[in-house]
Amino acid sequence: MSDVQDTLFKTLADPTRRALFERLCREGEKTVGALTARAGVSQPVVSKHLGILKQAGLVRDRHEGRQTHYSAQLGALAPLVDWTSEMAGFWQNRFNDLEDLLKRMDQ
Amino acid sequence: MSDVQDTLFKTLADPTRRALFERLCREGEKTVGALTARAGVSQPVVSKHLGILKQAGLVRDRHEGRQTHYSAQLGALAPLVDWTSEMAGFWQNRFNDLEDLLKRMDQ
DNA sequence: TAGATCAATACCTATTCAGCTATGGATTAA
DNA sequence: TTAATCCATAGCTGAATAGGTATTGATCTA
16 A cells, blocks of 8 residues: 555656666766667656656756756665565565464474 | 566556555465455456466466466566665665775875 | 356456657856 | 757657456356
């Protein structure tokens, strides 16, 4: 139900948007122009995706004259890591429960 | 560019579908009927989502008489964990590079 | 065998959204 | 000041898809 994870998954589900985020992670801060150059889509599309990434907390922007620099905010991925850990945890618990059951049955 | 991650993100981006997967992680194997009872959507919709989850490798099905049992396949989350680790790795490397730079500047 | 139940498929509809072009606002350069 | 550049916004269109109902196939039960 957590809206945070919903936003993260939805935001990262788009390949173009995920590619932009990946580039910012790999190469660090970039201007919209630099990102557009290799994005394969038009500048307005890049701006729109960056806006969505920003709303999700995955990037931050810094204005410098007429250009805007974007950079990745890796901390925003935490809820995603938490979610996968939680799922793995449930799995593990059920496995432990099964082990306990088998142990009791063994006695 | 990896198509695997694309499939995973897209599959888990839908709240209804993610909720189904979460329930299978929490509560273990369930029939379609049991899942439908609390899914908030119709049975055909549940079946469709389960089909998509299956195609993504996130669940497996087991037929028993006229009912189908679904269970979570947690291993399928691995590429997602890998991806986040990779992003965190790039971040870390850039941080190290910065440290190195500052160190060199300091001399 | 006839009826009932379970799950999947077919088909349709409405909504969402990624992409485009055109444009505006703001800054820099000539 | 005028022209050019950078980015964001507005408006539009087409494609993808989540949801519904109707139906079929398969299995169990009376």
